[in-house]
Amino acid sequence: MGSQHLDFTANVTEALADRQLRANFKSALTGLMKKRVAVLPDEAERERMRDDAEAAKRNALAKLPELLERLERKCTENGIIVHWAETTAEANEIILGIMRSHDATKLVKGKSMVSEEMHLNHFLETHGIEALETDLGEFIIQLNHEPPSHIIVPAVHKNRQQVGRIFADNLEGIPYTDVVEELNAIARRTLREKFRTGHVGLSGVNFAVAETGTLVLVENEGNGRMCTTVPPVHVAVMGLEKVVESLSDLPPLLRLLTASATGQLVTTYVNCITSPRKEGERDGPKEIHLVILDNGRSKMLADAQLRRTLQCIRCGTCLNHCPVYIRIGGHAYGSVYPGPIGKILTPQIDGLADKGVLATASSLCNACEEVCPVRIPIPGIIRRMRTEAYDEKGDGVVKGHGAKKNLLETLVWKGWELTYRIPALNRFVVSMLGKFGDRLPNVGPLKAWTSVRTAPRFAPKSLHQLVKEEGIRHE
Amino acid sequence: MSSTARDRIFARLHAARTTVSPHVPQGGNWQAPMLDKAQRIELLKTRMETVRSEVHVVSEAEWPAKLLEVLKAREPKTLTYGHDAWFGGTLRSKVKGKGMPKLVPYGENVEAFRDELFGIDVGITSTLGGIAENGTLIVWPTPQEPRLLSLVPTVHVALLKADAIYSTLAEAMREMRWAEGMPTNALLISGPSKTADIEMTLAFGVHGPKELIVLVLE
Numbered sequence: 303m304g305s306q307h308l309d310f311t312a313n314v315t316e317a318l319a320d321r322q323l324r325a326n327f328k329s330a331l332t333g334l335m336k337k338r339v340a341v342l343p344d345e346a347e348r349e350r351m352r353d354d355a356e357a358a359k360r361n362a363l364a365k366l367p368e369l370l371e372r373l374e375r376k377c378t379e380n381g382i383i384v385h386w387a388e389t390t391a392e393a394n395e396i397i398l399g400i401m402r403s404h405d406a407t408k409l410v411k412g413k414s415m416v417s418e419e420m421h422l423n424h425f426l427e428t429h430g431i432e433a434l435e436t437d438l439g440e441f442i443i444q445l446n447h448e449p450p451s452h453i454i455v456p457a458v459h460k461n462r463q464q465v466g467r468i469f470a471d472n473l474e475g476i477p478y479t480d481v482v483e484e485l486n487a488i489a490r491r492t493l494r495e496k497f498r499t500g501h502v503g504l505s506g507v508n509f510a511v512a513e514t515g516t517l518v519l520v521e522n523e524g525n526g527r528m529c530t531t532v533p534p535v536h537v538a539v540m541g542l543e544k545v546v547e548s549l550s551d552l553p554p555l556l557r558l559l560t561a562s563a564t565g566q567l568v569t570t571y572v573n574c575i576t577s578p579r580k581e582g583e584r585d586g587p588k589e590i591h592l593v594i595l596d597n598g599r600s601k602m603l604a605d606a607q608l609r610r611t612l613q614c615i616r617c618g619t620c621l622n623h624c625p626v627y628i629r630i631g632g633h634a635y636g637s638v639y640p641g642p643i644g645k646i647l648t649p650q651i652d653g654l655a656d657k658g659v660l661a662t663a664s665s666l667c668n669a670c671e672e673v674c675p676v677r678i679p680i681p682g683i684i685r686r687m688r689t690e691a692y693d694e695k696g697d698g699v700v701k702g703h704g705a706k707k708n709l710l711e712t713l714v715w716k717g718w719e720l721t722y723r724i725p726a727l728n729r730f731v732v733s734m735l736g737k738f739g740d741r742l743p744n745v746g747p748l749k750a751w752t753s754v755r756t757a758p759r760f761a762p763k764s765l766h767q768l769v770k771e772e773g774i775r776h777e
Numbered sequence: 778m779s780s781t782a783r784d785r786i787f788a789r790l791h792a793a794r795t796t797v798s799p800h801v802p803q804g805g806n807w808q809a810p811m812l813d814k815a816q817r818i819e820l821l822k823t824r825m826e827t828v829r830s831e832v833h834v835v836s837e838a839e840w841p842a843k844l845l846e847v848l849k850a851r852e853p854k855t856l857t858y859g860h861d862a863w864f865g866g867t868l869r870s871k872v873k874g875k876g877m878p879k880l881v882p883y884g885e886n887v888e889a890f891r892d893e894l895f896g897i898d899v900g901i902t903s904t905l906g907g908i909a910e911n912g913t914l915i916v917w918p919t920p921q922e923p924r925l926l927s928l929v930p931t932v933h934v935a936l937l938k939a940d941a942i943y944s945t946l947a948e949a950m951r952e953m954r955w956a957e958g959m960p961t962n963a964l965l966i967s968g969p970s971k972t973a974d975i976e977m978t979l980a981f982g983v984h985g986p987k988e989l990i991v992l993v994l995e
Contacts, residue, residue, distance in 0.1 A: 330977050350807035357804030364799040367790040386783035438983055439974035462976050472780040486972065486980040489929060498895050514959045524928055524970035524985025529922050531962070532891070542786070549955050553947045554807050567824065568911035571985075580961055585887035596782075600789035606797045678903035687814060764890070 306483070310659045313634035323459055327631050330458045334622045337565020338673070354554035356677045358430055359613040362546050365434055366603060369512040369545045370594070376515025380577040381592045390420040396539055397422065397504070400591055406501035412526035413437040414506030415616055416539045416595055418638045419608045419651070434500075436493050436525040438486070445472040451632030453639065454563045454618035459631050466741075468481055493525065497542070497667065503529035503587065507540035508615070509555060510592075513548040519573040520559060522566075529572050536575075536587035542594050543612035555615065556650055558675035562619035598701070605699055607686060609648050613676040618643075620670035620680060626663050642670035646683040653702035654691045661687035677703045732764045786955075809910045809945045817909040817942040818993060824912020828968035829981060830989040840936065840992050841871040844901075847934065853878040853898030857860055857930060859922035862903055864936060881963050895980050900930035906941035906951055907993075908965070914991065915941075915949060916964040924962050933986040935966070939995045 315325060343493040362369055374384045384460050384617040387393035395418075401409065409426060411417065422442070423433040435444040439457035443450060446468045450456030462480045469488055470478040476488055478730065505526055509518040517538050519526050524750055530536045546555070560566045602608045621627045621641030634641035637648040637657060645664060649657045661684045672679040686700075692711070695702035739760035742748060748757075765769075812820060822832040835843045848856070860882035872880060881897060883890060902922050906915040914935050918924040927933050929966055941951040946965075950956070955963070970985030981987050 333977050353806040354804045357802045362800045364801050367787055386786055388782040388785055392782055438972045447973060457974055465975050482975050482978045482980055483994055485975055486983050490983055498891060516959050523972045523983045527928050530986055568913055568967045570968045570971055574963040576959040577961045582920040583961060585925050596786045603790060604793040604796050614956055619862055
């Protein structure tokens with residue numbers, strides 16, 4: 303995937319200076335954190351659920367090729383047409399091909415992070431196809447030509463006044479309002495018309511069950527059901543890690559997904575799709591396509607630590623609990639997947655050269671791992687990204703490993719190592735720092751480091767020396 | 778193009794086997810409590826009402842009267858349903874006269890019915906069962922009762938037999954033998970359509986029904 307240059311530091315500075323943005327995130331995410339705890343009150347029970355959810359996902363990854371073959375076979379038997387795409391460009395072409403084979407120019411979309419990863423809307427628009435987001439949050443930001451800032455609540459960075467202005471500016475004949483009920487009603491009127499007249503419906507997939515060839519979609523609004531039921535053709539897109547072995551894996555996964563994502567016991571709709579419209583049935587699409595995307599995922603599978611990235615069920619709770627994400631919001635990351643999961647997923651997909659910097663935006667406080675419903679060891683993988691970005695040992699596997707390796711840092715660390723291996727050198731360096739350390743020139747990395755910190759002052763004598771002179775006092 | 782993409786993807790997935798022998802933890806640790814019938818009805822009602830569904834527990838004989846009461850309070854103009862649903866005859870004999878909606882059976886393919894359907898006020902469906910732990914209806918649409926009945930009209934009325942309420946989703950899947958054959962579309966419905974996408978403020982009826990009314994038949 304082509305990725306534009308990311309100036310993360312500039313993005314962060316800008317986001318931190320935007321008080322409205324910070325207020326919007328803080329209020330929404332604090333609420334989501336409270337709701338999650340309220341719906342998972344019993345810690346022991348929650349841990350049992352996490353045991354099962356983690357087991358289901360790790361089991362699926364352990365058997366991934368077999369389960370994907372079984373899913374493909376079952377779907378094909380059920381009448382669903384299965385496509386495979388190695389890259390997002392291939393996936394986009396497949397969908398364009400499906401649209402063209404039906405002379406379709408209007409796509410109505412349910413929420414799908416994979417389609418964001420593919421930049422599908424932009425791709426289709428350049429080919430004269432209208433790709434309309436119908437999830438309310440996605441609809442709002444699409445009108446404003448913005449990417450989502452959160453993977454569950456994409457317009458979380460906007461308040462009601464901002465939404466009201468976006469509607470008034472972009473929808474014909476709509477006066478400004480900041481009443482949430484009225485804003486919802488405007489969206490309902492506009493979008494129901496689009497469902498009625500859409501040619502093809504697109505959705506993501508939350509879980510694909512290999513046992514029965516069933517696509518499970520979770521949502522509250524009903525736009526996903528609209529997109530997968532009203533138009534004559536339904537296209538579902540999924541990353542290849544979405545497969546689970548059997549229906550019995552679903553109860554703990556569904557419970558934790560909704561609890562972690564929105565603090566709900568269950569979503570309004572759990573929509574299980576197993577086949578296109580059968581003879582005698584009166585509605586539902588006549589044709590269903592399933593596009594299964596790799597885009598770097600199969601490579602993650604080959605590494606015992608990195609493969610755990612693929613356990614992710616995209617609940618977004620690591621975003622809600624991240625002290626960095628809460629303060630800078632989703633856009634600063636300049637990537638489809640922001641927050642902790644984005645810090646480990648994005649560099650693996652786009653490469654460390656472009657996106658390795660994301661892994662630096664963490665205090666390794668472990669909040670993400672503590673709340674992750676499938677127990678992805680995110681902080682450990684963040685450290686792995688940092689290590690691979692320098693790749694001192696030369697054994698990295700992530701795309702762009704070693705991208706940050708540079709002579710100055712290599713020399714500094716080599717010098718550090720020697721200073722601690724050779725006692726005479728150590729004595730010399732310590733005594734020099736005691737004399738001249740406070741007068742080091744404030745340039746380069748030192749200048750960057752001290753721009754937000756007070757440089758420590760070097761003691762004239764080292765601890766080592768003081769102990770030697772005075773002995774150790776026992777008090 | 779896509780068959781070779783498939784081959785390359787699978788080659789990598791199989792190759793991953795040679796570098797990693799993954800640990801898979803043991804599952805099967807969590808189970809929600811099993812409840813007796815009265816508890817199941819009570820919990821389902823509580824859970825559904827929490828997300829602003831309206832639930833009425835009525836006897837088999839009383840439900841048509843309760844339905845008329847529900848309709849009278851809302852004065853809908855049109856009502857759609859499956860002509861051959863088990864309650865179709867009752868509906869035709871009871872829902873008529875002044876102040877009652879016009880009955881419009883979903884009797885054609887959606888291509889012919891779509892435009893009319895999007896203007897209809899109430900849709901009534903049967904359900905296959907309910908799930909107490911989450912306050913959920915199990916709806917498997919059929920040729921008699923198509924999928925959009927429970928989605929497009931402004932109000933969804935669902936008839937649920939109290940004997941078909943399970944304690945948990947896992948139990949429902951087991952008892953109904955989902956693994957042996959899934960229908961075209963299986964739905965779990967747990968309330969009216971809703972969203973909190975603007976300032977996390979909950980609002981109902983963003984795309985689908987603004988109201989869900991459940992008649993539990995004892």
